[in-house]
Amino acid sequence: MKASNEHHERIAKMTFASVYPHYLNKVESKGRTKDELIEVIEWLTGFDEQKIQAFILEKVTFETFFQQAQINPNASLIKGVICGYRIEEIENTLTKQVRYLDKLVDELAKGKKMEKILRSA
Template sequence: MHRIYRMTFASVYPLYVAKAERKGRTQAEVDEIIEWLTGFGPAALQQQLDAETTFEQFFDAARLNPNAGLITGVVCGVKVQEIEDPLMQKIRYLDKLVDELAKGKTMEKILRTA
């Protein structure tokens, strides 16, 4: 089992927000990405953060967006579309979306609506 599976989502969430904010993006945009990918609206996301769920628990409770398979590209030197472990792939999907946000992509492109 990968170490990240046991890490709390709450411990990594501020890092996602900080990465976005360093590039002029907002916490609201990070939250929108998380909602798109997982189905967690603001209250559900806060509940996950307060409960300090692990990444494994976080994604077990999530309803993965049916368009998540459209997320492609490289994170940590690995193509996300080729990751065989379903949980690791979901984690890397989120990493990739936050990377795209930090790189200045539009929300429409990040959320695969354009």
């Protein structure tokens, strides 16, 4: 499935604050914690909880969020399909990074062990 430029632009302009509550609801409804969600986001981006909260308050876009991130070197190990797109085939860097985050949240909600989610085992 090939994403359009409009799709990439829509993702870039979405605010992290608008999506974060959905991530939190998804993981908590499956018995995971906010701390685990923060750990996953921090692993991918390098942002601690304080920085994540600042981004939420500032209503930064995903574009700004990921421009400031230090993407984990092991992020390229995140593979599979999320939202109908195979992550390894996404060419747009920002869209790929957002889908990395979506996939990690999905894995957390599905009950995967943290070592597997963080690609350390």
